Amino acid sequence: MIKPLGDRVVVKPLAAEEKTASGIVLPDTAKEKPQQGEVIAVGTGRTLENGQKLALEVKVGDKVIYSKYAGTEIKLNNEEHLILNERDILAIME
Amino acid sequence: MIKPLGDRVVVKPLAAEEKTASGIVLPDTAKEKPQQGEVIAVGTGRTLENGQKLALEVKVGDKVIYSKYAGTEIKLNNEEHLILNERDILAIME
Amino acid sequence: MIKPLGDRVVVKPLAAEEKTASGIVLPDTAKEKPQQGEVIAVGTGRTLENGQKLALEVKVGDKVIYSKYAGTEIKLNNEEHLILNERDILAIME
Amino acid sequence: MIKPLGDRVVVKPLAAEEKTASGIVLPDTAKEKPQQGEVIAVGTGRTLENGQKLALEVKVGDKVIYSKYAGTEIKLNNEEHLILNERDILAIME
Amino acid sequence: MIKPLGDRVVVKPLAAEEKTASGIVLPDTAKEKPQQGEVIAVGTGRTLENGQKLALEVKVGDKVIYSKYAGTEIKLNNEEHLILNERDILAIME
Amino acid sequence: MIKPLGDRVVVKPLAAEEKTASGIVLPDTAKEKPQQGEVIAVGTGRTLENGQKLALEVKVGDKVIYSKYAGTEIKLNNEEHLILNERDILAIME
Amino acid sequence: MIKPLGDRVVVKPLAAEEKTASGIVLPDTAKEKPQQGEVIAVGTGRTLENGQKLALEVKVGDKVIYSKYAGTEIKLNNEEHLILNERDILAIME
Numbered sequence: 001m002i003k004p005l006g007d008r009v010v011v012k013p014l015a016a017e018e019k020t021a022s023g024i025v026l027p028d029t030a031k032e033k034p035q036q037g038e039v040i041a042v043g044t045g046r047t048l049e050n051g052q053k054l055a056l057e058v059k060v061g062d063k064v065i066y067s068k069y070a071g072t073e074i075k076l077n078n079e080e081h082l083i084l085n086e087r088d089i090l091a092i093m094e
Numbered sequence: 095m096i097k098p099l100g101d102r103v104v105v106k107p108l109a110a111e112e113k114t115a116s117g118i119v120l121p122d123t124a125k126e127k128p129q130q131g132e133v134i135a136v137g138t139g140r141t142l143e144n145g146q147k148l149a150l151e152v153k154v155g156d157k158v159i160y161s162k163y164a165g166t167e168i169k170l171n172n173e174e175h176l177i178l179n180e181r182d183i184l185a186i187m188e
Numbered sequence: 189m190i191k192p193l194g195d196r197v198v199v200k201p202l203a204a205e206e207k208t209a210s211g212i213v214l215p216d217t218a219k220e221k222p223q224q225g226e227v228i229a230v231g232t233g234r235t236l237e238n239g240q241k242l243a244l245e246v247k248v249g250d251k252v253i254y255s256k257y258a259g260t261e262i263k264l265n266n267e268e269h270l271i272l273n274e275r276d277i278l279a280i281m282e
Numbered sequence: 283m284i285k286p287l288g289d290r291v292v293v294k295p296l297a298a299e300e301k302t303a304s305g306i307v308l309p310d311t312a313k314e315k316p317q318q319g320e321v322i323a324v325g326t327g328r329t330l331e332n333g334q335k336l337a338l339e340v341k342v343g344d345k346v347i348y349s350k351y352a353g354t355e356i357k358l359n360n361e362e363h364l365i366l367n368e369r370d371i372l373a374i375m376e
Numbered sequence: 377m378i379k380p381l382g383d384r385v386v387v388k389p390l391a392a393e394e395k396t397a398s399g400i401v402l403p404d405t406a407k408e409k410p411q412q413g414e415v416i417a418v419g420t421g422r423t424l425e426n427g428q429k430l431a432l433e434v435k436v437g438d439k440v441i442y443s444k445y446a447g448t449e450i451k452l453n454n455e456e457h458l459i460l461n462e463r464d465i466l467a468i469m470e
Numbered sequence: 471m472i473k474p475l476g477d478r479v480v481v482k483p484l485a486a487e488e489k490t491a492s493g494i495v496l497p498d499t500a501k502e503k504p505q506q507g508e509v510i511a512v513g514t515g516r517t518l519e520n521g522q523k524l525a526l527e528v529k530v531g532d533k534v535i536y537s538k539y540a541g542t543e544i545k546l547n548n549e550e551h552l553i554l555n556e557r558d559i560l561a562i563m564e
Numbered sequence: 565m566i567k568p569l570g571d572r573v574v575v576k577p578l579a580a581e582e583k584t585a586s587g588i589v590l591p592d593t594a595k596e597k598p599q600q601g602e603v604i605a606v607g608t609g610r611t612l613e614n615g616q617k618l619a620l621e622v623k624v625g626d627k628v629i630y631s632k633y634a635g636t637e638i639k640l641n642n643e644e645h646l647i648l649n650e651r652d653i654l655a656i657m658e
Contacts, residue, residue, distance in 0.1 A: 004467045005433050034166050044433065051428040052145040057099050057138065065168065065177070072410050072466055074441065083466045090166055090177045091098040128260050146239045151193050151232065159262065184260060184271045185192045222354050240333040245287050245326065253356065278354055278365045279286045316542050334521040339475050339514065347544065372542055372553045373474045380655040381621050420621065427616040448598050448654055450629065459654045504636050522615045527569050527608065535638065560636055560647045561568045
């Protein structure tokens with residue numbers, strides 16, 4: 001199992017058929033291409049300068065849109081995943 | 095449905111006839127071309143360093159002026175939209 | 189009507205005769221050319237990191253000097269205006 | 283009259299005879315040439331992040347040394363003046 | 377013995393067989409190649425601006441993923457180690 | 471007299487014989503050549519973001535080592551002096 | 565005697581035989597070559613934005629590892645020393 005640190009999350013990119021089902025289409029011509037994925041692990045949160053721990057806004061299972069060029073690629077169980085900062089996640093699809 | 099994170103908002107660009115009706119004309123020759131759109135979803139707000147959540151100043155339905163080069167393009171129901179930070183929104187047209 | 193967000197203001201540049209009447213002349217040779225205008229709308233203010241809302245120092249009707257290269261040009265009622273951050277306003281002429 | 287905003291001040295550069303009288307000579311060969319002037323107007327001060335207003339350390343009438351390349355040139359009553367941030371003022375001559 | 381300062385940690389890179397056993401494979405083609413290692417020493421933590429000491433999230437013995445280009449190489453008992461900032465550690469493998 | 475603002479200090483560079491007497495020799499080959507001088511005036515201190523005024527650590531008469539390329543050169547009573555920020559002073563020689 | 569200011573420390577680089585004795589070898593091929601030394605003087609500490617003085621984590625006599633390219637070289641009693649910020653010290657060897 002993988003446990004991201006702080007305000008990081010692990011995201012599994014959505015397959016093509018899942019993207020179509022989501023009703024959101026990310027254009028090929030976009031200046032900064034966003035991508036879709038599912039959150040599979042979240043960190044404990046960000047620590048503010050007053051010492052308060054701020055829980056993340058996303059949770060495991062959320063389908064999210066994130067910046068294409070963000071994050072670090074890793075392979076888990078032979079499948080591609082990304083470790084992202086929560087600030088690279090733009091929106092949740094519901 | 096799409097739910098932007100933090101201080102982000104989703105904006106639908108106004109069509110040409112709507113722009114004319116607004117009484118505000120954005121010049122073709124402007125150095126930094128602003129654009130007009132309607133807010134269709136807002137995030138939960140920005141978290142200050144003291145832990146306080148700050149609600150956004152714009153709300154769903156607001157007609158806004160925003161910086162042209164800001165944000166990330168996405169397609170919702172086959173129509174072009176933008177995910178913006180609230181700080182890229184300059185003004186509300188009333 | 190236009191309502192600027194946060195610490196932004198809308199300024200209408202002064203016409204030539206108004207500039208002369210103000211008694212302040214901005215030299216043609218200045219390194220960073222400032223300009224004169226009248227404030228026609230102000231935002232709700234800047235939010236400090238402790239959550240406090242800080243009202244703007246300028247108000248509607250103030251004649252101000254601002255940095256030439258600051259802001260975003262828009263047209264209101266077919267006249268040129270600028271959306272500026274309050275920090276781009278250098279002084280009030282009284 | 284001119285009223286600078288925030289932590290800005292308006293300074294009138296000293297004439298040559300006044301500089302000599304001050305007993306401080308700023309060398310021609312200095313890497314970053316400072317200049318001498320008299321404060322003729324001061325802003326209301328800087329607002330700290332806790333909301334406190336911090337009065338300026340300089341006052342009207344102070345003779346000051348400031349960085350040559352700082353500020354914005356304006357003409358008041360046909361004489362050259364500068365709008366500076368207080369942080370561009372290095373010292374007061376007494 | 378080595379005692380890292382503040383929010384630094386000392387990490388011993390994992391050997392090839394250990395990496396395979398962890399079930400996490402870091403692709404050769406990754407844009408920013410992360411690496412795996414074991415934490416062998418941790419600092420006393422980061423000091424927040426309010427004076428509070430924030431303990432590190434990782435502890436001795438944790439297997440971690442970290443950014444390849446981060447840190448300073450040292451040799452301890454003739455084996456290669458790295459001194460890293462905790463923020464260069466992306467996740468813990470459990 | 472000269473009164474530096476905020477966290478600034480005025481320093482008079484030491485003459486060659488004084489440097490030798492101090493027992494500290496600054497090498498000619500140093501990457502970033504420090505210099506020695508005597509503090510002749512200090513500002514009122516630095517204001518923290520909570521409004522507290524922080525007195526300077528150096529006082530008039532201190533012999534100090536400072537970064538060579540820091541500060542602004544001025545002449546007082548026909549002798550060369552420097553206006554420095556306190557952070558450009560590295561150490562006091564006692 | 566030398567008294568470093570704020571969060572600075574004075575370090576005397578270790579001689580070759582001392583380095584070997586420490587059991588820590590810093591590789592010649594390291595990307596950013598760290599070095600070893602002994603702390604011979606420490607400043608009064610760093611002042612946080614709330615006014616609190618934060619004592620340094622290192623003390624006189626500590627053997628430390630520091631970044632090679634950090635600091636300012638000085639000679640004390642004809643021996644080479646360095647004035648460093650505490651943040652350029654990576655770890656203490658015990």
